[in-house]
Amino acid sequence: MPLLTLSHVTTYTYRQPVSFGEHRIMVRPRESYDQHLIDATLTIDPEPADIRWLQDVFGNSVAIATFDRRAKQLTFDSKIRLRHEPAELQHVDIEEYARVYPFTYSSEEMPDLLRSIERQHHDPLRRIDEWARRFLNTSGPTDTLGILSDMTKAIRREFTYVARAEKGTQSPIETLERRKGTCRDYAMLMIEAARALGFAARFVSGYVYSPSARERRTGGGNTHAWVRVYLPGSGWVEFDPTNGIVGNRGLIRVAIVRDIYQAVPISGTWSGFPGSFIDMDVAVDVTVDDAVAARPRSVSA
DSSP states (O other): OEEEEEEEEEEEEEEEEEEEEEEOOOSSOOOBTTTTEEEEEEEEESSEEEEEEEOTSSSSSEEEEESSOOEEEEEEEEEEEEEEEEOOGGEEEEEOGGEESSSOOOOTTHHHHHHHHHHHHHHHHHHHHHHHHHOOOOSSSHHHHHHHHHHHHHHHHEEEEEOOOOSSOOOHHHHHSSEEEEEEHHHHHHHHHHHHTOOOEEEEEOOOOOOOOTTTSSOTTTTTEEEEEEEEETTTEEEEETEEEEEETEEEEEEEEEEEEEEGEEEEESSSSTTOOEEEEEEEEEEEOOOOOOOOOOOOO
């Protein structure tokens, strides 16, 4: 039950003072049975004229900031204190009817899962479908959790992780062809592959940390991305293809969405002379404290 301290600082730098439009900030971890906020602060410089909080359609916490002054630099500094209670793989308990693939989601759940089953990317030659079906057992019953676990580990084993600071995500086809990508590229490939097999899958944005010296995780220093798949009996289960792991050990959820464009950590506009923008710098640091449970205090942000 580790205690974590998270620091996420994003800085935009300009050649001369510019004015800022509305900014949307999504960096506050979600409260749940397995992650509990103790403290949360968001400091913005220059100080916004107004900041308000809301929950989006998926229940993610979003801050909306507006500004009334110009500046050469804009900084968002998020500090989080959080208690994490990771679940182990053996706690994935799938309903009897869904333990062997294929299965059909129940009539009660299907209406709410449909949009998470729909494909989001064109695949006219069915290349994603073909790749996904390689994980099916052609000589006997196919274990449902086994399909997804094998898919997660195959991406980790067969693809090359390459950090990329530029905005944007490769299409799943591009990732399949290039055999390399970032955590968000891997997540989108696995989501499309899972949906090709009829699973409800969602994109998750958050933070990754190494639970111990023996369990080193790839993807730190920035936000991290992985996948959630709905399995009857256990609900939404985490799969991290970048690290080849199943379960939430080492993963802190911030945003859960249907498609990646809905989970941008910080977005907004600025206006000024053309060419004013110099750079954006992102620094994420997660510190694991002693595994001592703390009593939650008031949360401010």
